[in-house]
Amino acid sequence: MKQEFNITIYSENHIGLLNRITINFTRRKMNIESLTVSESAIKGISKFTIVVNETEDRVKKVVGQLEKVVEVLKAFYHTNDEMVYQELALYKVPTDELYDSDQIEKLVRKSGARILEITKEFTVIEKTGHKEETQELFESLNQFGVLQFIRSGRIAITRDPIERLSEFLKERDALLEAMD
Structure with a gap:
C-alpha cells in the first residue's frame, strides 16, 4: 500500500550529485513530491529531504540504490509519524x-x-x-x-533521539582506522 515516506540522504556536496540522486527515482518511475537540500549539523555534509508517496518495498529499494552513489554517505527512510x-x-x-x-x-x-x-x-x-x-x-x-x-x-528531522548518521560515521571511521 502506498503511503508518504521521507527519505533523508546525507552526502558530500559535489557538482552533479542532485542529478545522480534524482535519476534513481526517474528510473523507477517514482515521483518526488518534495525535495529540499541544506547543510546538516555536521560540517561539510549536506542533507537531502525527499518526500515520495510509494510502497515501503519500493522505498527500501531506492534507498539501497541511493547508498551506492559514491558521494552518498548514508540514506534513511521514515514515515511521517517518525518525523517532525x-x-x-x-x-x-x-x-x-x-x-x-x-x-x-x-x-x-x-x-x-x-x-x-x-x-x-x-x-x-x-x-x-x-x-x-x-x-x-x-x-x-x-x-x-x-x-x-x-x-x-x-x-524534517527524526523523532528518534539518537543521531543515526553520527553513529554510522563513527563506525565507518573505526573500520577505516582498523584497515590502516
Whole structure:
C-alpha cells in the first residue's frame, strides 16, 4: 500500500550529485513530491529531504540504490509519524484588499501566519505548517485574489533521539582506522 515516506540522504556536496540522486527515482518511475537540500549539523555534509508517496518495498529499494552513489554517505527512510516536519509558504495579496476589510487580517491571525511586508501594491504573508495547512490558507486568501503563491519543500528531522548518521560515521571511521 502506498503511503508518504521521507527519505533523508546525507552526502558530500559535489557538482552533479542532485542529478545522480534524482535519476534513481526517474528510473523507477517514482515521483518526488518534495525535495529540499541544506547543510546538516555536521560540517561539510549536506542533507537531502525527499518526500515520495510509494510502497515501503519500493522505498527500501531506492534507498539501497541511493547508498551506492559514491558521494552518498548514508540514506534513511521514515514515515511521517517518525518525523517532525514543516513547510513554508508565501502569499502575495493586493494591499487594497487588506485595507478594504479586516478579513485578511482575521485569516492571518486565525491561521498563525504573519505579515512580512506591506507596500502600496501588495502584502506578503508567511505561513509555516504542514502542506494541508498552507494549502487551506491559500484557498481562503484566494477569494481576495492571491497574486503569487509559493510553498517550500519539506524540512524534517527524526523523532528518534539518537543521531543515526553520527553513529554510522563513527563506525565507518573505526573500520577505516582498523584497515590502516
